[in-house]
Amino acid sequence: MTELTTHQHDGDLAVFLIGARVNRLWRPDGWLPAFAAMGPMLAELWKDPSSGFLHARTVIDGDLRGVTVIQYWRSAEDIYRYANAEDHSHRPAWLAFYRRAKKVPGAVTIWHETYSVPAGGHESLYGDAPKPIGLARATGSIPARRRGRTARERIRSQVRPEN
Template identity: 70%
Template sequence: MVDLTTHDHDGELAVFLIGARINKLWRPDGWWPALAAMTAMLRELYQDPDSGFLGATTLVGARGPTVAQYWRSVEDVYAYANAAERAHRPAWLEFYRRAQRVPGAVGVWHETFSVPAGGHETLYADIPGAMGLASATGVVPAARRGRTARERIRSRPA
């Protein structure tokens, strides 16, 4: 029998995708600091449950990483990004300085999605442990939210 699970989150959430595209592989002095800064920011976020950060999944592509982050809200994403005392602000300023010295070595991008309660659905078939949104929010049997994707995306807390 196939073990079907889904994520354990009923409210709104924000999905924040951020990535780096290495454009000049021969210039690690231009791209390595950006990748190191991403790692430091994730470490900081995992140590602060009050930030609104729920968790992340890192995907590695041929030209660089993409990190799918899950947050309680878009406001929490923006609060972290704009907080002077957090790792993001100085890393972003350093990215701009480095881009002047090593132009075009690395590109950084992000996309932010505000997902309302009941507007997210997942299914994991025979996935030991957790991945994706379930790694950030926990795992429950899929039947708890519905038998089909359409039922799960419409499920709302009672």
Template identity: 65%
Template structure:
């Protein structure tokens, strides 16, 4: 029998997409530091339970990585990004310094989505390992929340 699971999160959350696109492959001196800066930031976030960071997944494309991050709220994302005592601010300043020296070598981008408590649902069919939102928040049997996406969203609305 196929196992159906869904994520175990109630309430609002934020989805933060961040990526880098290599425009000048022959200039690793310009793009590699931007990519290498992510690992220490993720370690810092993971070690701090109060950061609001729930977890994430890295996807590799032909021109660079994209990370899908899950946070407790948009406010937690902004608090981390703007905290001078955390790793993000110096990494961002260094990225701008390098970008001025080698314009157009790498594109760094992000998108932030505020997801209301009744605005998220998921389904994992036969997933032997957790990934996506379930990896960040835990997994529960999908039957607890509904058989269809519509039922799971309606259940989330009732929990909100």
């Protein structure tokens, strides 16, 4: 029998996708610093639970020229606070990227997408996962039967704040 689990989180959350794609392989001076900047930022976030950062994983894009980091956060406001904090790694890295992009235009694409997901707007299902993955890795996992058999039941089971 397949063991089915779901993520443990009931409240609001944010999913942040950030990526980079090499456009000009022959210009590592334009793209390598952008790739290198992500590691220190993630290390900083892993060390600071108060930032609102919950978890991240990195995937290599299908064309092998880019990466995407999938991040889970407590809220979109936590993402914005981190991104604009002058005493954290992101803001200086972002400013350096803009300066470099003027010298080597088009060498790299940097992109991000932010999804603010309200309570009751997310559900998950993991079958026979030997360890938590995805949102369950960020928030913990519970047996799926505690929330419902179907995706619709799991969405409905979440606690929604009163309006």
